[in-house]
Amino acid sequence: MKKLLTGQTWYIYIVGYIALEDEMGDSKIDHTYGLLIARLAHIHRIRLEEYLSKHHLHVGQEMLLKYLWNQDGLSQKEIGEFMEIQSATVTRMVIRMERAGFVERRTDPDDQRVSRVYLTERGRSLQPVVEQGWMAIEQQILADFPLEERLLLRRFLEQIYRNLS
Numbered sequence: 001m002k003k004l005l006t007g008q009t010w011y012i013y014i015v016g017y018i019a020l021e022d023e024m025g026d027s028k029i030d031h032t033y034g035l036l037i038a039r040l041a042h043i044h045r046i047r048l049e050e051y052l053s054k055h056h057l058h059v060g061q062e063m064l065l066k067y068l069w070n071q072d073g074l075s076q077k078e079i080g081e082f083m084e085i086q087s088a089t090v091t092r093m094v095i096r097m098e099r100a101g102f103v104e105r106r107t108d109p110d111d112q113r114v115s116r117v118y119l120t121e122r123g124r125s126l127q128p129v130v131e132q133g134w135m136a137i138e139q140q141i142l143a144d145f146p147l148e149e150r151l152l153l154r155r156f157l158e159q160i161y162r163n164l165s
Helices: 033-053 061-070 076-083 087-099 121-125 127-142 147-164
Strands: 002-006 009-014 017-020 103-107 115-119
Touching: 033 061, 033 127, 061 076, 061 087, 061 103, 061 115, 061 121, 061 127, 076 087, 076 115, 087 103, 115 121, 121 127
Parallel strands: none
Antiparallel strands: 002 009, 009 017, 103 115
16 A cells, blocks of 8 residues: 555555545445446536536436437337336336427337337437537546547446446
């Protein structure tokens, strides 16, 4: 264990993980990469929610819009498969977004059992706004990383994703 002084804060370097000393606990979990990834995901979600809420969206809804921007008229089942969420969650999300005027549901003309989701003009108009927000957060994430480290980080994150998939 090695202590590093940065400004007025002491850090402890343990097995490739830097943490504030007062964040360190007695649990083995406190020193895992998994906890660090979870904390990163949490702060990313907070920053995203701060941005999206200004546009009357909730985290997750922009992903549903993203899939519709790529292919309008997806079935709710297809949306659930793409987003890897349960059908009940998709239904609640679509109802909420329909009430907000972002999407509309229509019955598939070839199969009355299938409900398809289409963008409204309001939902379509959010694409540049949502993309701008995501890119702003992306810049914040990668600030002070040279290109080589950015490429390594992408490779490492993709490998972690494959390991967990």
